[in-house]
Amino acid sequence: MPKFIIINALVFWLLTPVFSRAQTSALLLHPAAVFDGQDLHPGWAVLVEGEKITAAGPAAQLAAPAGARTLELPGLTLLPGLIEGHSHLLLHPYNETSWNDQVLTEPQALRVARATVHAQRTLQAGFTTARDLGTEGAGYADVGLKMAIDQGIIPGPRLLVATRALVATGSYGPHLAAVEDLPQGAQEADGVDGIVRAVREQIGHGADVIKVYADYRWGLNNAPEPTFSQEELTLIVQTARSAGRGVVAHASTAEGMRRATLAGVETIEHGDGGTPEVFRLMKQRGVALCPTVAASDAISRYKGWKKGQGPDPQRIVEKHRAVQAARQAGVMLAMGGDVGVFPHGDNALEMELLVQDYGLTPLEVLRQATSGNARIFHLADRGRIAPGLLADLVAVAGNPTQQVQALRQVRLVLKGGVLYKQP
Numbered sequence: 269m270p271k272f273i274i275i276n277a278l279v280f281w282l283l284t285p286v287f288s289r290a291q292t293s294a295l296l297l298h299p300a301a302v303f304d305g306q307d308l309h310p311g312w313a314v315l316v317e318g319e320k321i322t323a324a325g326p327a328a329q330l331a332a333p334a335g336a337r338t339l340e341l342p343g344l345t346l347l348p349g350l351i352e353g354h355s356h357l358l359l360h361p362y363n364e365t366s367w368n369d370q371v372l373t374e375p376q377a378l379r380v381a382r383a384t385v386h387a388q389r390t391l392q393a394g395f396t397t398a399r400d401l402g403t404e405g406a407g408y409a410d411v412g413l414k415m416a417i418d419q420g421i422i423p424g425p426r427l428l429v430a431t432r433a434l435v436a437t438g439s440y441g442p443h444l445a446a447v448e449d450l451p452q453g454a455q456e457a458d459g460v461d462g463i464v465r466a467v468r469e470q471i472g473h474g475a476d477v478i479k480v481y482a483d484y485r486w487g488l489n490n491a492p493e494p495t496f497s498q499e500e501l502t503l504i505v506q507t508a509r510s511a512g513r514g515v516v517a518h519a520s521t522a523e524g525m526r527r528a529t530l531a532g533v534e535t536i537e538h539g540d541g542g543t544p545e546v547f548r549l550m551k552q553r554g555v556a557l558c559p560t561v562a563a564s565d566a567i568s569r570y571k572g573w574k575k576g577q578g579p580d581p582q583r584i585v586e587k588h589r590a591v592q593a594a595r596q597a598g599v600m601l602a603m604g605g606d607v608g609v610f611p612h613g614d615n616a617l618e619m620e621l622l623v624q625d626y627g628l629t630p631l632e633v634l635r636q637a638t639s640g641n642a643r644i645f646h647l648a649d650r651g652r653i654a655p656g657l658l659a660d661l662v663a664v665a666g667n668p669t670q671q672v673q674a675l676r677q678v679r680l681v682l683k684g685g686v687l688y689k690q691p
């Protein structure tokens with residue numbers, strides 16, 4: 269019996285700490301150029317010790333300590349690990365299985381098993397952090413997923429999780445006319461007592477951020493209409509904030525966006541129906557927009573849209589108008605694609621579309637996905653390459669500050685000083 273335990277322990281040791289054993293005491297990275305979260309620096313090198321970056325600067329001036337391993341990365345650009353602003357690791361593309369069927373018919377174990385693969389693909393695509401905005405009916409499974417990643421059981425990005433998300437009773441789905449008591453994709457809560465309790469429950473179960481649906485398609489003929497009242501939204505933000513959590517709002521109507529902004533949310537997701545007035549209000553209050561253009565693109569394609577053939581669907585026309593109005597008003601943009609609607613690992617699609625179809629520069633979207641998202645999400649320990657920050661680093665072939673497509677050529681991924689992918 270003791271022998272069995274020893275052998276078991278040995279097997280366990282051999283199998284599990286694969287990631288941590290790849291950690292070196294000092295690692296000198298020598299790429300063609302370094303994008304530090306703000307600008308490109310050709311000829312720079314970066315020194316990593318333990319889980320942190322300890323030096324970054326011109327290669328000639330950067331002395332590595334004795335015993336340091338040097339990794340030559342010719343032709344590659346080193347970037348801060350990318351930050352996904354809007355993912356759903358517990359969803360998979362709707363053209364595989366509709367959202368309704370995922371929520372109503374897929375067992376939670378199936379959804380979690382898939383999510384572990386999604387987490388791995390996200391990390392391999394160079395996204396070392398993800399803000400995961402709701403389990404869509406899978407309860408608190410995101411909290412367990414985050415624990416599995418943090419404990420090194422499965423590879424994946426560092427997660428900020430929203431757990432169940434909050435919806436006003438009757439406003440969300442799945443919804444089948446006249447069928448009562450269907451499981452819902454988020455937690456229903458209303459009124460002073462209900463809302464305070466629900467926010468605190470989610471925080472108690474591990475929510476890093478509170479997500480609220482400020483509007484949804486529950487109007488007549490499925491028109492999007494506001495859900496929570498101004499008072500309810502304000503109370504959600506106050507309750508979350510007093511526990512050190514920010515609030516993000518799903519909103520695509522001008523009125524839902526206006527109420528969410530006045531309540532003090534930090535980001536608004538989607539924003540399709542935003543007017544110049546509401547974007548000016550967001551700018552004034554420092555609220556960022558996460559436009560999720562990739563989800564609109566994917567849903568339109570699933571409905572048969574072939575880009576460039578015939579007129580753009582209404583959804584795409586609206587999104588263009590909203591992104592343009594937000595930029596004109598000077599609203600900060602967070603980078604997040606609502607990945608899960610489209611395949612995990614394709615996270616860079618959002619950045620590609622923003623450049624190819626929405627007129628942003630590769631440099632703008634790179635800043636959004638690194639230092640920008642870190643600032644908006646209060647992640648002071650990442651998003652840039654500078655001494656003292658986490659060694660979350662990605663190397664891609666080519667120069668992504670000129671060619672956004674370079675983000676698809678991920679050659680190296682380091683998270684907390686641990687190599688998960690290398691040339």
Ligand SMILES: [Zn+2]
Binds near residue numbers: 355
């Ligand atoms: Zn979403």
